[in-house]
Amino acid sequence: MSTEVRMPRTGASQDSGESGPPPRHIAVIADGNRRWARGRGLAVADGYRAGAERVVDLVGWCDGLGVHIATVFLVSARNLEHRPADELAPMLEAIAALPQAVRHRHGWTVRAVGDSGALPGHLQSPLGRLNPPVDADARRVVNLAVGYDGHREILHAARQASAPGHTANPDDITVHLYNGALPAPDLIVRTAGEHRLSGFMLWQSFDASLHFCDALWPDFQRADLVDAVTHHQTQQRTFGL
Structure with a gap:
């Protein structure tokens, strides 16, 4: 079951059956690993491992749906600062194994974005x-x-754009964001029933569709992704026109 942010549409009726192209770039806030583990009487580490496996699955689902870019929010800077060491260790261990797993199973290019x-x-x-x-x-x-x-x-982007040899303008700031030249996400999905962005892609989310899903991240299925993509496709984004 999922809940969605539904924005009014312009120029097409809700019953018209019109459908746009799939999003080129999907961003996901992969939330609920700890709750998933605790609800099953498992160690938190098991939740992080299950969540990492779901990221690998997500890449394959995106490939099949014609989505070219995925960005997955796995751990925030505040998580690193405030979570106990015995919880962070298995989380980071699971994340460290992801690049090889994604490349081996799907052949996608893997990038790490954030403050290394x-x-x-x-x-x-x-x-x-x-x-x-x-x-x-x-x-x-x-x-x-x-x-x-x-x-x-x-x-970080503003400092890079204003460094010697650069002109501080919005275009320069954009290319210095962590995703660099990649396009902004068309669709942002958050799992686990939370209805907030938690500081995720604040600059890039300006025109993105938002979709909130009740499933905890390790329980997220291809059908949940299809629901989010379908909802996005029924929206007509006018970009202020």
């Missing part, structure tokens, strides 16, 4: 290197948002 300096030392180098160059036409790219904070991202 906020990560424990042994992960700064492996995840920090996951930043291959991409352009606006890139396909089959998954961004793993680790140590991510939307405020810090905007500040």
Whole structure:
């Protein structure tokens, strides 16, 4: 079961059956791993491992639906600062295994976006290197948002844009965001029944459709993704026109 933010449509009736193209870029706030584990009497580590496996599944579902880019919010900078070490260790272990699993099963390019300096030392180098160059036409790219904070991202981009040799204008700021030249997400999905963005992609979410799903992230299924994509396709985004 899912709940959605439904925006009024312009120029098409709700019953017209019109459908737009699938979103090119889907961003997901993968929430509910701990609740999933505790509800089953399992260790929290089991929830993180199940959640990581679901990320691998998500990439395959996106591939099949014609979605070219996925960004998955896995752990925030505040999580790294405030969660106990015995909980962070299995979470980060599961995340560290994701790039190889995604590449092996689906062949997508894997990137890590966020503040790699906020990560424990042994992960700064492996995840920090996951930043291959991409352009606006890139396909089959998954961004793993680790140590991510939307405020810090905007500040980082503004500092880069205002550095010597750069002109501080919105275009320059955009190319210095963590996703670089990649297009902003068309659709943002959050699981686990929470109805907020939690600082995720604050700059890039300006025109995105929002979809909130009750399923805990390890329980998220292809049908839930199809529901979100279908809802997005029925919206007519006018971009102020």
